[in-house]
Amino acid sequence: MSKLKIENLHVAVGDKEILHGVNLSLEEGETLALLGPNGHGKSTLLAAIMGNPSFTVTEGKILLDDVDVLSLPVDERSKAGLFLAMQNPAEIPGVNSADFLKAAMNARRETPMKLFQFYGALQTAYKEMGIPFEMSNRNLNEGFSGGEKKKNEILQMKLLQPKFAMLDEIDSGLDVDAMQVVAAAIREEQAKGRGFLVISHYARLYEMIHPTRAAVMVNGRIAVEGGPEIISRIDTTGYEWIRDELGIEIEKPVADQPMNKVSIGACATRVGLEGK
Amino acid sequence: MDLVLLHDDIKDLQFEVKEGETFRLNIANFKEFKPCKIEINVRKNAIFEGAFADLSHGSGKATIIVHLDEGACCDWHLASIGANDDRKVFDTSVFHDEPKSKALMSNYGITRDHGRLSFSGVSEIKKYARGSATRQEAKIIIFDPTSVGKAAPILNIDENDVAASHSASCGKLNEDHIFYLLSRGLSLAEARRLLTLGYLKPVVNYFFDESLREQVDKAIEEGV
Numbered sequence: 001m002s003k004l005k006i007e008n009l010h011v012a013v014g015d016k017e018i019l020h021g022v023n024l025s026l027e028e029g030e031t032l033a034l035l036g037p038n039g040h041g042k043s044t045l046l047a048a049i050m051g052n053p054s055f056t057v058t059e060g061k062i063l064l065d066d067v068d069v070l071s072l073p074v075d076e077r078s079k080a081g082l083f084l085a086m087q088n089p090a091e092i093p094g095v096n097s098a099d100f101l102k103a104a105m106n107a108r109r110e111t112p113m114k115l116f117q118f119y120g121a122l123q124t125a126y127k128e129m130g131i132p133f134e135m136s137n138r139n140l141n142e143g144f145s146g147g148e149k150k151k152n153e154i155l156q157m158k159l160l161q162p163k164f165a166m167l168d169e170i171d172s173g174l175d176v177d178a179m180q181v182v183a184a185a186i187r188e189e190q191a192k193g194r195g196f197l198v199i200s201h202y203a204r205l206y207e208m209i210h211p212t213r214a215a216v217m218v219n220g221r222i223a224v225e226g227g228p229e230i231i232s233r234i235d236t237t238g239y240e241w242i243r244d245e246l247g248i249e250i251e252k253p254v255a256d257q258p259m260n261k262v263s264i265g266a267c268a269t270r271v272g273l274e275g276k
Numbered sequence: 277m278d279l280v281l282l283h284d285d286i287k288d289l290q291f292e293v294k295e296g297e298t299f300r301l302n303i304a305n306f307k308e309f310k311p312c313k314i315e316i317n318v319r320k321n322a323i324f325e326g327a328f329a330d331l332s333h334g335s336g337k338a339t340i341i342v343h344l345d346e347g348a349c350c351d352w353h354l355a356s357i358g359a360n361d362d363r364k365v366f367d368t369s370v371f372h373d374e375p376k377s378k379a380l381m382s383n384y385g386i387t388r389d390h391g392r393l394s395f396s397g398v399s400e401i402k403k404y405a406r407g408s409a410t411r412q413e414a415k416i417i418i419f420d421p422t423s424v425g426k427a428a429p430i431l432n433i434d435e436n437d438v439a440a441s442h443s444a445s446c447g448k449l450n451e452d453h454i455f456y457l458l459s460r461g462l463s464l465a466e467a468r469r470l471l472t473l474g475y476l477k478p479v480v481n482y483f484f485d486e487s488l489r490e491q492v493d494k495a496i497e498e499g500v
Contacts, residue, residue, distance in 0.1 A: 050459050074458035090456040094474020107461035
């Protein structure tokens, strides 16, 4: 059974430290609910585990069994069994969804899939996710609604079969029916023994997928860990009890995302001299 | 009328698209860059559809000038690779001489290995060309620090009651897009290849001849 272990993880964006020593572990077969107020580092943790270059790990370790995840490039982390369903999946112009999925599935195989085998898997996954198969011919996430993007993330998870799936607010933008479909897909993967690390602000999704444990991130650290009863407590009473019972003052949110790089130029004129 | 210009066919040329007719022009170059100045006069309610797949090597300037009469349309798509010390300039201009004319000038390119690529061009809506719509797009991906891209689409508007827009971008591949593809297990090389193909390949859709379309498709794959 595989284990994902995070030890004393410090993560910064530029000069600003967001995570101040996170310790967390997760085994295959477990579903860990990660809660916490906005802007306290939940998404940062998931992005850092996946290797988003906007975030710098300044201290600590991430281990997948005995593999040092931090030494792996992003694609190797994916192939080692990590998956991140992103909060805001990028719209990628010109990249056909089916071509992309084929490349992603073949990336973790010795020999490329046979075409009929690939299309068989693709059709099944689209059907199970309730996404029209024609959408496999569209550009990746381009023009997809919020719900379609989220379902498309879960579709990829089904096809790529990771050991550990990290879901960052997968329920935002989903209508009731789509939520059922997504939850059913998660339960199916849970039954196969996958591990899940799930960020959500709402008890509704958690009620549908029954996390085995819960952790609360406050001020860039894990403030509380425990059983799933924490979820309903937060759902009904919020985060105040953490301050009252544990004496942890909940700081104002720190920015999760760095500012986009800005390019300058006269109106509609761009000159690029990369690296200069 | 449909016309294909390949390699040495590319030179200074003038065309007139007669009233109500459609002219489809496909230009493809896989060999040495050919400087040219191509002028197309599109008469009343006529349509000009142009596509240029420039996968050539070399330097020089290609100028495309389109004049639109009343109700005329122009749809232009260019994909170009500037690499290995190429110095290429594409100047694609459209003049809305009469009312209710429409034009899209769309130029996409990549530059790498000491390549230089420049997209310029004017979309001009003249006085009295009311109800016209025009757009100029110029986008260049720069692959490495040795390469330069310049995108400068210009609008000159001399009339009210028109729609006009232009966009320009020049820079590296989007890091968020690369991260997304890497996070699904694609290698950096494969991610860059897919993103770049996505940038250049749409031009293929505008090639009407099946075998040339396949050639262009293959040349873009090889060029990337």
